[in-house]
Amino acid sequence: MAIKKNNNKPDVVRDIDYYRKKFWRVFLYTLGGIFLFFLLASWGLLGHMPSFDELENPNSNLATEIISADGVTIGKFYNENRTSVKYSDLPPHLVKALVATEDERFYEHSGIDGKRTVGAVMRLGTNGGASTLTQQLAKMLFHGEGSRFLPFRVIQKAKEWIIAVRLERQYTKNEIIAMYFNKADFVNTAVGIRSAAKVYFGKEPKDLNIEESAMLVGMLTNPSYFNPVRRAERVKTRRNIVLDQMVRNGVLDKEKATVLKEKPITLHFHPESHTDGIATYFREYLRDFMKEWVKENKKPDGSDYDIYTDGLKIYTTIDSRMQTYAEEAVTDHMANLQQEFWSQQKTNKNAPFVNLNEAETERLMMRARKNSERWSLMKAEDKSEEEILKSFNVKTKMKVFSWKGEKDTIMTPNDSIRYYKHFLQTGMMAMEPRTGNVKVWVGGINYKHFQYDHVAQGARQVGSTFKPFVYATAIEQAGMSPCDSILDSPFTIPKGRHHVTENWTPNNSNGEYRGMVTLKKALALSINTVSAKLIDKVGPEAVIDLTHKLGVKSDIPAQPSIALGAVEITVEDMVAAYSTFANEGVYVKPQVIVKIEDKNGVELYKPVTESHDVLNKDIAYAVLKLLEGVTESGSGARLRTQGGGNGYNRVTGYPYVFKNPIAGKTGTTQNQSDGWFVGMVPDLAAGVWVGNEDRSAHFKGITYGQGATAALPIWAMFMKKCYGDSSLKVSMEPFKRPANLAIKVDCYTPVVKDTTDTEGGQEQDTEELDLGG
Structure with a gap:
């Protein structure tokens, strides 16, 4: 018998059943919707979702670290630090x-x-x-x-x-x-x-x-x-x-x-910013290097490295301790020297320029205006030259550099240009002769305000620091020795000889002639006539050839006057060239990078040391002995003295009283526009240049403008700090003497006390020459 289903439920029961079914339907639909929503989101249909690879290697936008030889992070390249x-x-x-x-x-x-x-x-x-x-x-x-x-x-x-x-x-x-x-x-x-x-x-x-x-x-x-x-x-x-x-x-x-x-x-x-911290000029040099490096070195997938986001680690040869000591030496000496410069310019109506007429001054100022950021920005706004020039005479609020800190002031841009042209600049580099590892790089006095790098960018006339190349050529080509004697007397190279277009008669700057002198004494006293006679003996071409083998990249005119240093060379090249003498005649190209790693520590790059033989050991050692004579009885003798009077303690930082062997040479160019000192001990060579941005801005006299006063103190202060740090272990030993040395180097030279007033006369030795720019 069939059972009849009863559909006659009460209304309340039917309502409960309806809402129960509706609830579960909505609940299941909602649950399904949520599930679908999350499923679609996980598939990336609601916007990008990271892949497995992205989760494995999230884009963390890492800064590139610049790491010193002693393990200190000295800077970074970054979009985010x-x-x-x-x-x-x-x-x-x-x-x-x-x-x-x-x-x-x-x-x-x-x-x-x-x-x-x-x-x-x-x-x-x-x-x-x-x-x-x-x-x-x-x-x-x-x-x-x-x-x-x-x-x-x-x-x-x-x-x-x-x-x-x-x-x-x-x-x-x-x-x-x-x-x-x-x-x-x-x-x-x-x-x-x-x-x-x-x-x-x-x-x-x-x-x-x-x-x-x-x-x-x-x-x-x-x-x-x-x-x-x-x-x-x-x-x-x-x-x-x-x-x-x-x-x-x-x-x-x-x-x-x-x-x-x-x-x-x-x-x-x-x-932390790109203009703060140590080695700022070096870091910018390294940035330019890395921009070229990334063009030639690709990631495994063929894409480019980004030095601002890929978290590279650049291990450099710079020693943070030495770099700090060098920057401290620059600050201490340059602040004092600048004070003296300001003092001397008070009576100069055309300060800081010397012996310039109104037209020459205006040409120099116009060049500076056109190189300014103001000129570039206004030119980009299609301003006329008249409008731009007018703006340079409008007083403006600005923050300017001083050795006592930045100063807020109001001045016209024209006055600002003159103000900044007063400042003495410097470039300093130190490297290990045997490895080529650059330990110190100081490109200027303050990167934020003066961004021109005077180590690698700025080639300046080198004065007497070029003379060792002439002497080295004479020892190699003419078989001479430091103890050979030569006559210091008036000397002329006649028209037509060595491409001279008219008779050339160099003069000793103090007008004195000493008769027979050894080569060692002649270099110590920076005698011009002796340098001229030596280049006449071997020829300018031989000197130029040797100088280029020593790593100097500058174009050098084939004329005898280069013997007096009328040649523009960078600090980097000068230090590397001198280092060759300390490295037994083997030139080693300066290098600043030990290796580059990616963020995971995988090595991407390791440079190969570049070197070549230039001189045999005997000749290199003979040049070192010549250069030792400079610091024993010549323009570098103040390294070993207690110092003198006339304000030298304040400006030059006397006394130094070094007792270890030091090979070095000072140099001063025409009108004291450039002061140099390059000095070496067996495991460290360092060179310093000091001068104004414009050659027409300089000290009026030789007393403060010469290399022995302008540049040598920075080297001396730096080395004293290095010797005071026992962790650096900078050598105080003699240079290595070759076995069976065939060149006579042990010749008697009486020690000369540091004579401040006359030393400058020995120093100034280059002439005003038209070298084609």
Whole structure:
């Protein structure tokens, strides 16, 4: 018998059944929709999602580090000043402060904290979004701050969750912590925890103490709002909240926290920029090198390296200790020398130019105007030349360089040009003769205000520092020795000989002739007639050939007057050339890079040392003995003396009283426009040039303008600092004497006391020559 189904249910029961079915239908549709929403998001159909490779290698925009030979980071190339650290480099209290403040259940969840998320939903997000550390990292790595438009915010939040879960699967908790700290922006050029520790406290992250760690963690909520440079009290309050959170989570004793909360915010603020720190000129030289390097060296996939984002590590030959000592020596001496220069210019109506007429001065000033940034910018705005020139006479607020710090002032751009042309400039380089490793590179007095590099860019007349090349050629080509005698007497090279277009009769600058002198004494006293006789004996071509073999790249005119140093050479080339004598006649090309690595430590580049034989050991040693004579009884003798009067202590830094063997040569050009000193000990050669940007700006007299006063003190101060640092182990030993030396080098030369008043007369030896520019 069939049973008849009863459809006569009460209305209430039918309504309950209807709403129950509707509820489950809506619930399942919603659940399915959410599932589909997350599925579409994970597939990237709602916007880009990182691939497995991107998760494996997130774009962290890492700065390229420039690392010195002694392991110090001396600079960076960056869009964001970020350098990665490993979890093991982070102090435990820094990690505990972060977890206690930002994500208490970090070690319990898998990317999403369900409890905090539900709480945030119940509060409609009014008390924060409940983002875990992993979610915050996902936001920083892959989709930024997001949109305020609600639908987009929902999509971005979903993507953030998905990425967070994937990150948790891909990385350990410790790796996520390290990535978070490496990515965080702490403002003031500090991106990442290592930069933040350096910028705010001048230390590595592992050296941060508890209160410093708490301050940095406290900044993470809003780095601009909690900027310690501008808002110390606000930052202190926030730091103390972090300390309280550490107490609350049991990772810091309450008593200790109470003591730490009373401490003020103490910063050692050193913002890192391209114009601050040591070796600024060298870093710019290296930047130019790297721009060329990336063109010739590609990534494995064929794409270009980016020196600003790929986190390369450039290991250099520069020694941060020596570099610091060199920059200190430059600052100490140049500030004093500049003071004397200002003093002498007070009576010069056309300061700082000497012996220029009005038309010549205007040509020089016009060239400076056209090379200025003001001219370039106004030209780009299609301003007429008349309008541009007029602007140079309008007084303007500006910040100018001085040796006592930057000064705010008001002056016309024309006055600014003249002001800056007063400043004496310098270039200094030091290298190891045997390896070619450059240890010091000082391209000028202040990179922010004077960006021309006087080590590699600026070739200047070298004066008497060229004479050793003439003597070396004579020893090699004519078989002479330092002890051979030659007549110091008036001498003329007649018209037609060695391409001379008219009779050339060089004069000794003090008008004296000494009769028979040894080559060693002649070089020590920088006697012009002897240099002229030697180049006449061997010919200018032979001297030029040897000079080029010594690594000098300058074009040198084939005329006898080069014997007096009317040749423009860079500091870099001069130091490398002199180093050849200290390296037993073997030229080694200067090198500044040891190796380049990628961010993972894979070696990408290692230079091959370039070298070639120039002179045999005997000849090289003979030249060294000649150069030793300069510091024993010539223009470099003040290296060994107690000094003199007439204000020299203030300007030159007397006394030096070096007792070890030193080979060196001073040089001074016409009108004291250039002062030089190149000095060597067995394992270190250093050269210094000093002069104004324009040759027409110079000291009026030889006393302060000569190389022995302008350049030698920087070398001496630098070497004293190096010898005072036992960790450097700079040699004080004699130069290595070749076995079975065939050239006579041990000749008696009476020691001459440093005679300040007459030494300059021995120094000034080049002539005004038209060298074709």
